Structures are given as C-alpha cells and as structure tokens.
Amino acid sequence: MRLFAFKRTPLTMRPGIMRMACAALALGLMLGFGAVAPASAQQTTADEAALLQQLKGAPVAGRVSIPDAKSGVLIQPQGREWRQTLEGPVKSAGGWLLVITVVALAAFMAIRGRIKIDSGPSGRTIERFSGIERFAHWLTAICFIILGLSGLNLSFGRTLLLPAIGPEAFTGLTSFGKLAHNFLSFPFVLGVLLMAVLWIRHNIFNAIDMEWFRQGGGLLQKGVHPPAGKFNGGQKIIFWAVVLGAAALAVSGYMLMFPFYVTDIAGMQMAQLVHAIAGIVMVAIILAHIYIGSVGMEGAFDAMGSGQVDMNWAKEHHSLWVKENQARVGGDD
Numbered sequence: 001m002r003l004f005a006f007k008r009t010p011l012t013m014r015p016g017i018m019r020m021a022c023a024a025l026a027l028g029l030m031l032g033f034g035a036v037a038p039a040s041a042q043q044t045t046a047d048e049a050a051l052l053q054q055l056k057g058a059p060v061a062g063r064v065s066i067p068d069a070k071s072g073v074l075i076q077p078q079g080r081e082w083r084q085t086l087e088g089p090v091k092s093a094g095g096w097l098l099v100i101t102v103v104a105l106a107a108f109m110a111i112r113g114r115i116k117i118d119s120g121p122s123g124r125t126i127e128r129f130s131g132i133e134r135f136a137h138w139l140t141a142i143c144f145i146i147l148g149l150s151g152l153n154l155s156f157g158r159t160l161l162l163p164a165i166g167p168e169a170f171t172g173l174t175s176f177g178k179l180a181h182n183f184l185s186f187p188f189v190l191g192v193l194l195m196a197v198l199w200i201r202h203n204i205f206n207a208i209d210m211e212w213f214r215q216g217g218g219l220l221q222k223g224v225h226p227p228a229g230k231f232n233g234g235q236k237i238i239f240w241a242v243v244l245g246a247a248a249l250a251v252s253g254y255m256l257m258f259p260f261y262v263t264d265i266a267g268m269q270m271a272q273l274v275h276a277i278a279g280i281v282m283v284a285i286i287l288a289h290i291y292i293g294s295v296g297m298e299g300a301f302d303a304m305g306s307g308q309v310d311m312n313w314a315k316e317h318h319s320l321w322v323k324e325n326q327a328r329v330g331g332d333d
Contacts, residue, residue, distance in 0.1 A: 094280035140191030150177030209233035
C-alpha cells in the first residue's frame with residue numbers, strides 16, 4: 001500500500017516552473033558575466049596589442065566550407081592601418097582642402113570682384129559651344145554634383161549632417177545617395193569620354209598657355225587679356241584634371257562596386273584610398289571651376305547656357321579662337 005502517490009507530469013505541462021527556471025538561469029548568467037566583464041574589458045586593449053605584435057602583419061585565417069575562402073580571414077592587421085589612414089590624414093586633409101578652397105574663392109571675390117567685360121557687351125554674339133558639347137558638359141556636371149555630394153556625405157555626413165537632420169532622415173538620405181552614387185557613375189564616365197573625344201585636340205598645352213600663365217590669365221589685373229585659343233591655360237588644367245581624375249575615380253570605384261574580381265583585400269584598400277583622395281581633390285577643383293564659370297566672370301555662363309557668348313567677351317578671353325573662327329566662316333571683326 002502506497003502512503004504517498006506522486007503523479008508524474010511532463011515538463012511541458014508545467015510552464016510556470018519552466019519560466020522560473022529560465023529566468024533564474026538568465027539571471028545567474030547575467031550576474032556571472034557582470035562580475036567578470038570589468039576585468040575582461042581592462043585586458044582587451046593589452047591582449048589586442050599583444051596579438052597584433054605577434055601577428056607582425058600576417059592575417060589570422062581559419063577554414064570555411066563555403067566557396068568564398070576570403071570569409072575565413074578573421075583578422076587582417078593591414079585593415080587597421082587602412083582605416084586609420086582613411087579616417088585620419090585623408091579625411092582631415094580633405095576637409096581642410098575644401099575649407100581652404102571655399103575661403104580662397106570668397107577672398108578672391110571680395111578683393112578682385114566679378115570680372116567684367118572691360119569693353120562692355122557688344123550686343124553681338126558668337127557660338128561658343130554646340131549642342132552636343134553642352135550636352136556632354138551638363139551630363140558630366142550634373143552627375144558629378146550628385147556623386148560629389150553623396151561621396152562627401154559618406155565621409156563627413158556623420159559629423160556634420162547627422163546631428164542636424166536626425167538619424168531617420170540621415171539614413172534615408174544616405175541610402176538614396178549610395179544608390180545614386182553607384183548608378184550615376186556610368187553616365188558620368190560616358191560624359192567624360194564624350195568631352196575627351198570632342199575637346200582633347202583643343203587642350204594640348206603650348207607656348208601660348210605659358211604666356212597666359214605668366215600674365216595670371218588676366219584674372220588678377222583689370223584690362224589684362226592674354227591671348228588664348230578655344231581653351232586657355234586654366235581651362236586646360238581643368239580639362240585634364242577632370243579626365244585623369246575621372247579615370248582614377250572610375251577604376252577605383254568599379255573595383256569597389258565589383259569587389260575582388262581583379263585584386264585582393266590589399267588592392268581593395270588601396271582602391272578606397274585612391275577613390276577618396278581623387279574625389280576630394282576633384283571636388284575642390286570643380287568648386288573653382290563653378291565659381292569662375294558663374295558669378296566670378298561676367299558672360300562666362302552663357303558659353304554653356306545658350307552656347308552663344310558676347311563678341312567682346314570672346315575677344316577679351318579667347319582672341320585667337322575668335323580669329324580662327326572668323327577666318328573659317330569668312331567673317332570680320
């Protein structure tokens with residue numbers, strides 16, 4: 001005869017007991033980890049430094065069963081140097097370059113003022129650029145503005161933009177900017193190639209350009225107008241900066257868009273540095289180009305606006321080109 005009878009109940013029939021047991025286990029784990037966390041945190045820096053010292057530049061890799069063997073790399077010490085360079089000297093120097101460029105342009109505007117047509121508008125015009133030339137220019141310009149802004153946002157947005165507009169707006173803007181940055185790279189490259197085909201023969205440096213530089217391009221003194229062909233020395237610098245800079249941006253950018261097709265992780269890191277440096281330098285150069293082609297010089301915007309410029313403006317800034325054009329069409333002064 002049994003004095004006591006116990007009914008065996010499966011654990012699944014006692015949810016209250018299970019919840020209490022899980023809660024107790026979780027609490028115990030948290031208390032345990034909480035007790036050892038401070039000591040671990042203090043040792044992290046020292047242990048990490050010791051590990052990097054032992055590695056001496058060699059990566060730590062394991063074995064993986066997936067086809068991508070690169071995913072087996074756990075630690076790649078050169079990545080630390082790459083990030084420190086990108087987030088340190090490159091970002092700092094790039095930021096200062098942009099600040100100095102804006103300040104210099106503002107100072108030039110305050111001291112020199114807007115460059116006027118010395119002889120005044122003539123009321124007659126001459127075609128400066130054809131429709132296809134303006135199309136190539138504006139295709140490249142519009143794409144570059146969006147590419148430049150989205151690229152600057154990736155570099156400086158967290159510091160400058162995020163506090164101003166908040167995380168939600170910043171996330172949406174950055175996500176859109178990333179997509180625009182990737183897809184607009186293709187028409188940008190197309191525009192640069194088209195400009196190169198149209199204008200490369202006009203942008204070979206010669207002795208006339210040396211004289212233009214010697215006289216400061218006529219930008220520093222009123223009434224000084226050194227001779228120039230279709231493009232003067234300053235415009236030729238802009239042209240080659242755009243062509244060569246776009247080439248560096250395209251090669252490095254497509255290496256980043258399609259990673260590991262042509263290089264390893266070290267090549268990817270170098271591509272990132274080249275892309276960042278070339279992008280910031282080009283932004284600074286294009287800022288100067290935008291200034292002189294808009295508010296900085298009277299009549300300059302018409303060249304890429306309507307394609308027609310005032311005759312007196314053309315004679316003052318591109319006298320040799322005007323003579324060549326008139327000789328070709330049989331016109332006169």
